[in-house]
Amino acid sequence: MRLKPQYVFVIAVGAVLLLAFLLGSVLGGDGRKAQAKAPASTPASTIPGVQVTLAPEQIRESEVVMRGRTEAARTVVVRAETAGIVATTPTPEGSFVRQGQVLCRLAVDARQAGLDQARAMLSMRQLQRKAAADLAEKGYRSPTQVLEAQANLDAAQAQVRAAEIALGQVNIRAPYSGVFDKRDAEIGTYLSPGQPCGTMIELDPLLVVGDAPETSAAKLRVGAPASAKLVSGQMLNGVVRYVSRDSDPQTRTYHVEVSVRNPGNAVRSGLSAELRVGAGAGPAHLVPVSSLVLDSAGRQGVRYVLADNRVAFAPVTVLEETPQGMWISGLSGPVRVITVGQSFVADGQKVRVAAAR
Secondary structure, eight states: OOOOHHHHHHHHHHHHHHHHHHHHHHHHHHHHHHHHHHHHHHHHHHSOEEEEEEEOOEEEEEEEEEEEEEEEEEEEEEEOSSOEEEEEOOSOTTEEEOTTOEEEEEOOTTHHHHHHHHHHHHHHHHHHHHHHHHHHHTTSSOHHHHHHHHHHHHHHHHHHHHHHHHHHTTEEEOSSSEEEEEEOOOTTOEEOTTOEEEEEEEEEEEEEEEEEETTTGGGOOTTOEEEEEETTSOEEEEEEEEEOSSOOTTTOEEEEEEEEOOGGGOSOTTOEEEEEEEEEEEEEEEEOGGGEEEOTTOOEEEEEEOTTSBEEEEEOEEEEEETTEEEEESOOSSEEEEEESGGGOOTTOBOEEEEOO
16 A cells, blocks of 8 residues: 555654654763763862872981081280390291290390399398397397398398399290291390280190081080081091080071090191081981972971871971981971972872872
């Protein structure tokens, strides 16, 4: 049986509508599935990833490191005690001298004659005192006259002593054993009392001095062990003998003096040195230098990851920088320190953790 054209048209339209319905159902289901899956994958893609390294807590001897220089333990300008012309300079500059050794000698002039006169007067007064005592025993001298003779004798003895001191002052001597570093008077120079003959320095023991910052001054103690590395590489070991209580008003630093042995005066004064002073033992962590960051308050510290993979910040104090990394204090126990990505995360933020390569 042949269908009428209008029936054929209705059947064709129905088939097209059925086909469109079926295609819409299939495509719509796939779209809803994609939309259902999208919310689950979005949070994982937005959690930032960081790399961490496990920094264990270690007990470490901490040190205060500062720039320093060697310095003479004592420096004295040796001066004349009496006036006179320099007659001889028996000690060469730069030589080692013993205590009491003559550095400059003044001309004796009339000082020896004054001593001879005083001695002659002493001899006369001794005879007068003896004669007065003998006559007093025979009743020819009163006790007052004997006492007067004794007073004259005492005065003569004092004059001899004064003349001996004046004569001895022509020899300008070293006040202690050390190096006669500089001579200020040559032969023929007239020296008044108080004018310099030269400068004496003491190099054994030797001092290594430095200036500690105010953040480290509280760690320093008199008697603490210390070491100094000279520019030549030579190492000197000693102990702290002095830490100032008042800071320099310009630099806000505290003066430190370390006493070291210097056999044979081998090390000179004025050499640059790296000074390290022991500041006791305490907990510390070794972290990469690049892991240090600043928080919003400008504090220096590190960011690390807690057990629940959230970020935390801890302010730290740098103890020492080494080729292996930076020794810091301020952390407690083993810590997962962020080494990559620490500048792009915030406190309390959830992160994905990967071990540092």
